[in-house]
Amino acid sequence: MEKEIIKLVDIKRSFLVGNEVVKALRGVSFSVKAGEFVTIMGTSGSGKSTLLNILGCLDTPTSGEYYLDGIRTDSMSKDKRADIRNSKIGFIFQNYNLLPKTTAIENVELPLIYNPGIPARERRKKAIEALKLVGLGNRLDHKSNQMSGGQQQRVAIARALVNDPVILLADEATGNLDTRTSLEILALFQDLYKDGRTILFVTHNPEMSDFSSRTIALRDGKVISDTYNDKIKDAREELALLPGTDDGQER
């Protein structure tokens, strides 16, 4: 029995807009075990980002309980949540959010900078390891604005991995990329999944769910389906089917 990384109990989140209460999440409960690759699906406005913000400890639920890696986080102070974000969560954003004019290594080192226990030399070592893992071992000193979108997202994934988080949270991580690059990134996620990483991947694209081990669908702030997928599509194979494909990550 694998460890429960995420456990949500009746999570509700509402926003006050003017005099109106917008209920973005109306009682979401599910658990994610270690090593799962979960796609969170739903149309626009269904509450995916709201849920991800809570999962990422950026936001707190209006009510409900959230356990991350066995620790209850929904009632934590701001600074405690910052520590949790730093040590247990790896974020990947739709628009990469790399620091401009900054090298790949320095971008990847960033989370470790906010962890006082790690000396500079080890920071660098870990950053290089993470970059090699995402296939950018030859682009260590390239600056963010000198890289393609796919490469930038790889750097972002390396940055999410560098502090060895218990879970990777990706919000529309392939939303800004073309089909080929999206598949490449998906292949990378699948590699990480095979390595035993726990991944939560938010998307509004139903096709993406074929590549993950489980799909949770949201509608109007509620879970409407939660299905396991035993025939996971291999992103690499899909990539090979694309016209004019060679192996890789370069163009």
Next chain:
Amino acid sequence: MNFANLFKIALRALNTNKFRGFLTMLGIIIGVASVITMLAIGQGSKQSIREQISEMGSNMLMIHPGSMRMGGVRQDASTMQSLKIEDYNAIVQKSEYVAAVSPSVTSSGQVIYSSNNTPTTLYGVNQDYLEIRKYKVTDGDVFSDQDIRTFAKVCLIGKTVADNLFPDGESPLGKYIRFNKTPLKIIGVLEPKGYNSMGMDQDDLLIAPYTTVQKRVLAINYLQGIYASAVNEELSPKAVEEIEEILRFNHKIKEDGEDNFEVRSQEELTSMMTSTTDLMTLLLSCIAGISLLVGGIGIMNIMYVSVTERTREIGLRMSIGAKGKDILIQFLIEAVLLSFVGGIIGILLGVSVTFVVKFVAGWPVLIQPWSVLLSFAVCTLTGIFFGWYPARKAASLDPIEAIRYE
């Protein structure tokens, strides 16, 4: 999160916007440089006044008739004539802390020798006056006690007057000149002293026995003043007290009565002379300080711009574990670095300008370490003060909104 890392982050942020950083610093640079230059000029002229006054005799005391407290009120003639030769004698006899005393009467007028004439001042004093004011006779001799008793028509001549009356370089010794119709025989020539700090030509004078000036020139029997010198500089406050006591006794002034004379020491004169300079220094430094303030506001402005520009970056940093405090310190360091570096450049610039003022304009300057430290401390505090609000703004951003900021 350690300080060194935040420092590096701040340094890098500044580095990516060097020119903007420099422009921001310019306000601080100009502010600090002008504070330092203004203070240096102010302190320099103050020091030179002090030096020149003490050249005049740092333990000199001056006694004048009239009351200090009466200020702008017109004083009657008897008050202005309150000093008598008896007062001088009493000081000579009774004082312990006074080394030299001289009565003083002066008259301004035209002095004539054959076809040459020039306006000058005739000082009626005794021999002690030369010691008190540090005059020396180079040619000839000082008048004698006998000359004083007999109202002798003799005088000593200053270099400027001598040059004017004897343009051909004749020796003035033994010549007869006329001062306001009184003939005087020149018995000595004074060593030149040059100009004093107030721009007065100290060689533009004649010195004669005070009795001569009293009887033959002014036709008065009171003294216009008494000059004295204390035994040494430290004792000059004591000497002032002592003289006041003697004069109050002589003038029969009661315990609570007002003095009809005033005794000033050189020290008081110095502070009187330097008070104008002090005021100017203060005013100029205030203006300079205001430019420092404006520089600080410039920092605040650019920090606000920087926070807005980097909202996404702040959101990202927060989402990967930066606490509000880390963000606060990062931006605060940035602001302080701007003011700190600006301060250093400002000091260097201020010192250079000061030297230019010294060597090109020839003004006396004095850079005091405290003025450098002060302006440095002020500009660093400026950085903290004006950096605080933008940094707080950055630290209190909501990470979710910040990271989606376009």
